[in-house]
Structure formats: C-alpha cells, structure tokens
Amino acid sequence: MTKQREITGRQVFFFVSGAFAIVIGVNLTLAYNAVKTFPGLEVKNSYVASQQYDEVRAAQEALGWTVEPTYADGVLELAVTDADGAPVEVLNLRGILGRATHTRQDMTPEFTFANGVYSTPVELDRGNWNFRMQATAPDGTPFQQRVVIHVRKQK
Structure with missing residues (x-):
C-alpha cells in the first residue's frame, strides 16, 4: 500500500x-x-423624458398603427397599417437599423413608399435586428417604435 x-x-x-x-x-x-458592447443611452435625460411619456404614448396609441417587417432577398419592407388595416403614408420615416447588442453594424436606411409598403435594399446577416423607427403622422403626431426583425438563413 x-x-x-x-x-x-x-x-x-x-x-x-x-x-x-x-x-x-x-x-x-x-x-x-x-x-x-453597450450601445448607449436612449435619451439624454430620463427624468425630462418621463414627464411627457404618458401624453406621447396616448397620442401614439390613438393612431392605432401596426408595423410589420419583412426581410427577403436583400430587401427590408415595413408595412405600416392603421386600425382598419389600411396602409399609412407617413410624413417622414427614419431610424437606425442595427443589432440590439452593439452599434458596429448600425445604419440609417432610406425607405421608399410604394404599393402601401416602405422598402429599402439592405444586406442583413442572419440573426436578430432592431429598427428604431421614428415617423410622423400626417396630423403631426410623432410615432416611435422598436421593430424587431428576425433574419433566418436565406434560401
């Protein structure tokens, strides 16, 4: 032993x-x-932003808009519809398209409106993307939404 x-x-x-x-x-x-990898702050002063939050949210919800993204063959499409399902043509549509986790791939695509859909040519890798959308309704109401886009393997 x-x-x-x-x-x-x-x-x-x-x-x-x-x-x-x-x-x-x-x-x-x-x-x-x-x-x-933290992308940064959403607003400069959260207290100031909170003072108008309920008012801005109520005005945006009153629009009744729904945003549905579609990505295929290198084209991102956003279908913005009202409460009745009719396409909405906004005064302006802008925003930042990028990953949720970092800002290295952030871009500001230019959308065109045709046949009731906003579209832009853009190459997106597989995975989750966010479009931090900002638009203005014809009556001047601001509309903001984070639109989540899931890109699956292309065929």
Missing part, C-alpha cells in the same frame, strides 16, 4: 487563491465585454 501525502496549509491556500483568481478573472472579463 502506498503512503498518501498529507495536505498542507500552503497547498490549501494556493488552491483556494487559484479558485478565487479564476472567478474574479471571469467576472472582470464579462463586465469589460458588457460595458464595451
């Missing part, structure tokens, strides 16, 4: 210190990557 070596206090210290070093290293790496 072989004699087992005794565990010393020094060995326990190095084992516990190594385990803590690994945990701390992983946490620092994750925190660094989270901060590095």
